Amino acid sequence: MANRFTAVWADNFAQEIAAVDRFLTHFPIVSFDAEFPGFLRNTPRSASDALRYQDLRFNVDSLKLIQLGITLFDDLGNIGGTWEFNFRGFDEETDPHVADSITLLKANGLDLEKFRKFGIDPEVFEEGFAEVLRMHRGRLLWVSFHGLYDSAYVMKFMTRKAMPSSPTEFAAMAGNLFERVCDLKFMAKFYQGLLGGEIGLERMAKILRVQRYGDAHQAGSDSLLTADAFVRMRAQFVLKPGMYEGFLYGLSPKICASSVHRVRAPPGQVILVPVVPTRPVILVRHSSSSRDQSFQSHHQASPMLYPYPSPAPMLMHRPMCIPFHALPQAPPHYQIQM
Incomplete structure (x- = not known):
């Protein structure tokens, strides 16, 4: 595989965060995925927005981020590289978690003992990554699949603060950090052939005929698959720049960047x-x-x-972005061409 796929630990973090900085100059679209130890509260499908957000807030405030994957690419779909950041700090013996989720992560190759010994210190990551984001502020588009939780864990990591008390406050904080976001699961709601958005990343990739590299439930591989699916989806449906930006699946308020x-x-x-x-x-x-x-x-x-x-x-x-609660209108008759 031609893509640069790099595992990042404490000993090579400085080198690789500098590489991310260089690559962002030419590859300003960032797909990302986070791995964390499950959901202490599982939200029913019929839950209200308020309950859904309070469950998110409880889960993210209670649990720790284990791994973050990012893939950098450009408007033409050229991949700059994939980085998988592995963090120390999670202790299976003492930290809250869902046993089945940890078992799944281990089955897909995550060595939590190695993470504990050789992982990146969260404060070191936050300082290095924050400087990179500051230097590229205003240029980046963040892409995720069902990225509400991924975004929340990154926000908690980068701000070192508890989750905001309301969805509106969350959207404002996300706007300050990410500025521009796209969520493939949200976008899938508006296109025939993608099951109204009731679909997982693996299923979407198969429908779009996108190949996975690496193992599922590892953040680097998931971020790369998200990038490839976004590129294919945008080409397939001829999406215009900015279409569906600002929305995360499961969050009503629109995410907007700060004005200056x-x-x-x-x-x-x-x-x-x-x-x-x-x-x-x-x-x-x-x-x-x-x-x-x-x-x-x-x-x-x-x-x-x-x-x-x-x-x-x-x-x-x-940037021109007006927060509002109404969802965008979908262009008619967009279908998957098989």
């Missing part, structure tokens, strides 16, 4: 500044105030291509 932030520009590229700025608005800011003033005075007059210098400038980006 800074990001690092990809090196060696140019920026086109229109005569009449359109949204999203991108402003180039340089370290030299004189260059700032010169650029700002010219961009009102005519379009121009402005090469990114070295070091790369910082951008200010205003």
